Amino acid sequence: MKILPLSLLVAAIALSACTNPNRFGADGAGSANPAVGQPLGGVIPGSANDPRSPAYFNQTVGDRVLFNVDQSTLTDVGRATLDGQAGWLMTNSDYQAVIEGHADEQGTREYNLALGARRANAAQEYLVSRGVPASRLRVVSYGKERPIEICSSEACYAKNRRAVTVLAGGLTS
Amino acid sequence: MKFLSIFLVLVAVAGFSTAAQAQQGPLRITIEEGIIQPLPFAVPAFQAETGDAGQLAGDLARVIAADLQGTGVFREILSSAFIAQYRDFNAPISFPDWKAINAQALVTGAVSVTGNNVNVKFRVYDVVSGTNLGEGLQFSGTTDGWRRMAHKVADEVYSRITGEGGYFDSRVVYVSEKGPKDQRQKRLAIMDYDGANVRYLTDSSSIVLAPRFSPSGDRVLYTSYETGFPRIYVLDIGSVQRRVLESAPGTMSFAPRFSPSGNTVVYSLSQGGNTDIYSMDINSGQSVRLTNTPAIETAPSYSPDGSQIVFESDRSGSPQLYIMSAGGGEARRISFGEGRYGTPVWSPRGDLVAFTKQNAGRFHIGVMRTDGSEERLLTASFLDEGPTWAPNGRVIMFTRETQGEGGASSLYSVDITGRVLRQVSTPEGGSDPSWSPLQR
Numbered sequence: 351m352k353i354l355p356l357s358l359l360v361a362a363i364a365l366s367a368c369t370n371p372n373r374f375g376a377d378g379a380g381s382a383n384p385a386v387g388q389p390l391g392g393v394i395p396g397s398a399n400d401p402r403s404p405a406y407f408n409q410t411v412g413d414r415v416l417f418n419v420d421q422s423t424l425t426d427v428g429r430a431t432l433d434g435q436a437g438w439l440m441t442n443s444d445y446q447a448v449i450e451g452h453a454d455e456q457g458t459r460e461y462n463l464a465l466g467a468r469r470a471n472a473a474q475e476y477l478v479s480r481g482v483p484a485s486r487l488r489v490v491s492y493g494k495e496r497p498i499e500i501c502s503s504e505a506c507y508a509k510n511r512r513a514v515t516v517l518a519g520g521l522t523s
Numbered sequence: 524m525k526f527l528s529i530f531l532v533l534v535a536v537a538g539f540s541t542a543a544q545a546q547q548g549p550l551r552i553t554i555e556e557g558i559i560q561p562l563p564f565a566v567p568a569f570q571a572e573t574g575d576a577g578q579l580a581g582d583l584a585r586v587i588a589a590d591l592q593g594t595g596v597f598r599e600i601l602s603s604a605f606i607a608q609y610r611d612f613n614a615p616i617s618f619p620d621w622k623a624i625n626a627q628a629l630v631t632g633a634v635s636v637t638g639n640n641v642n643v644k645f646r647v648y649d650v651v652s653g654t655n656l657g658e659g660l661q662f663s664g665t666t667d668g669w670r671r672m673a674h675k676v677a678d679e680v681y682s683r684i685t686g687e688g689g690y691f692d693s694r695v696v697y698v699s700e701k702g703p704k705d706q707r708q709k710r711l712a713i714m715d716y717d718g719a720n721v722r723y724l725t726d727s728s729s730i731v732l733a734p735r736f737s738p739s740g741d742r743v744l745y746t747s748y749e750t751g752f753p754r755i756y757v758l759d760i761g762s763v764q765r766r767v768l769e770s771a772p773g774t775m776s777f778a779p780r781f782s783p784s785g786n787t788v789v790y791s792l793s794q795g796g797n798t799d800i801y802s803m804d805i806n807s808g809q810s811v812r813l814t815n816t817p818a819i820e821t822a823p824s825y826s827p828d829g830s831q832i833v834f835e836s837d838r839s840g841s842p843q844l845y846i847m848s849a850g851g852g853e854a855r856r857i858s859f860g861e862g863r864y865g866t867p868v869w870s871p872r873g874d875l876v877a878f879t880k881q882n883a884g885r886f887h888i889g890v891m892r893t894d895g896s897e898e899r900l901l902t903a904s905f906l907d908e909g910p911t912w913a914p915n916g917r918v919i920m921f922t923r924e925t926q927g928e929g930g931a932s933s934l935y936s937v938d939i940t941g942r943v944l945r946q947v948s949t950p951e952g953g954s955d956p957s958w959s960p961l962q963r
């Protein structure tokens with residue numbers, strides 16, 4: 351995916367959510383995107399096809415970015431997702447967010463806590479660089495304590511090495 | 524619980540001591556690498572001196588034998604092999620009968636129960652020379668503390684024969700774990716070193732990690748997500764009261780350990796994505812930053828004299844072990860082998876550092892000298908981590924997690940020769956053990 355200027359990207363997301371699918375299988379709901387093919391007039395407030403809803407943020411914008419082994423450097427895909435998050439957060443300014451940093455199970459508990467902190471911070475700094483006020487963001491590391499995938503192979507590890515932007519506050523949450 | 528230890532007046536047991544049986548020196552086994560045949564011993568059921576002590580008389584002998592057998596240094600001779608019937612603590616010992624079954628050490632005892640009080644007496648014999656090994660001792664306490672009395676007897680036996688301090692009368696605080704990997708529930712638990720007498724210290728409403736005993740064994744430091752963010756708490760084991768150690772908003776703190784004095788806590792603090800090591804006066808809350816690099820610095824552990832700290836840092840590009848002064852400043856790297864090193868823990872003797880090593884897809888618990896020399900890996904598995912030392916520096920307990928979707932954690936121990944590896948039984952899964960000092 352190309353990195354677009356923020357204004358363009360926000361517009362792109364608003365117009366064609368289906369081009370930015372839930373790449374990471376959040377909640378296992380990636381295949382059931384109710385926004386696909388529905389007229390904008392049919393949005394149910396708070397549902398995943400309401401662009402102002404947390405469900406839309408989580409599933410359509412994408413609430414998480416993934417990292418390579420031992421890395422906290424954002425990937426191109428990760429930056430694009432965070433661009434989308436930044437746009438959403440700027441539009442929906444009544445939301446705050448906690449960015450959770452996670453690691454896979456390889457590595458010690460202590461090191462993984464510190465690595466998760468690096469990852470959460472990398473996502474936070476990027477969002478701030480895109481204009482989200484730092485005061486609306488907090489970071490927390492879970493290290494390897496909260497995997498979402500439980501197999502012991504790279505297929506699972508890749509999804510566990512993540513920073514997840516968890517929304518808080520808002521009028522309808 | 525208080526214990527009195529009183530020297531018994533030794534009763535003459537001369538009758539059967541066929542004295543100068545060409546033995547070179549007293550009964551002694553030296554714990555070394557590349558050991559040796561385990562030393563065969565016998566612990567017949569104690570004599571019940573009062574009518575209601577019968578159950579205890581057997582239980583005490585069973586726990587003592589299990590303690591000694593569990594070291595791998597000793598080998599129990601089961602009672603089914605006994606020739607001599609042990610009935611009377613003060614009767615002469617029939618050494619030829621014990622020699623005939625190849626027992627080299629014999630532990631005899633007697634127990635009496637008066638109301639809620641237990642009195643335990645014991646003697647240790649060198650069967651080969653037919654002599655007492657040290658003096659008889661007695662302990663008294665309450666009936667619910669009978670296992671501690673057994674452990675104290677076993678510690679005495681172990682010390683007299685190995686010349687090392689014991690470790691059986693000790694406890695372990697750990698994280699009790701339940702549930703699948705993606706919904707694991709964790710709570711703090713404390714137990715005897717052998718897995719008996721488990722008691723829970725927290726509930727499992729928030730994640731708790733890595734409890735660490737205070738040097739006097741009365742308090743525990745641990746990390747909890749109670750507030751939604753990792754913070755360090757100190758918990759009094761007796762009252763189960765806890766308090767948070769203050770830290771600045773927007774920071775995360777974890778990986779705490781007490782200094783040998785018990786007045787200072789060394790820990791990791793993450794701020795702005797960077798993790799460094801700090802120390803804090805536990806009473807005043809004043810903290811000092813000890814490392815200041817963009818690298819991850821974590822898992823600090825004091826030397827027994829409190830003058831130095833061994834820790835883990837990835838300043839070289841991968842996690843390695845370093846030692847610095849307790850006040851911070853320049854650090855020297857001590858790990859240079861292949862792979863990644865973490866969670867260093869200084870041994871109570873001061874001679875070794877235990878660590879977790881990750882190399883070629885496997886995890887190991889290992890030890891090295893404090894200058895990094897003589898590295899030895901004691902275990903290998905899919906995931907071993909988080910060593911903690913027995914009070915005598917001869918045994919290490921750690922976490923082993925199994926692979927795959929059903930992966931679960933349990934506690935294991937290994938002696939520093941690497942020969943004696945065993946699982947420590949806990950009611951649920953277990954991780955992050957911390958071994959107490961010897962109880963008093």
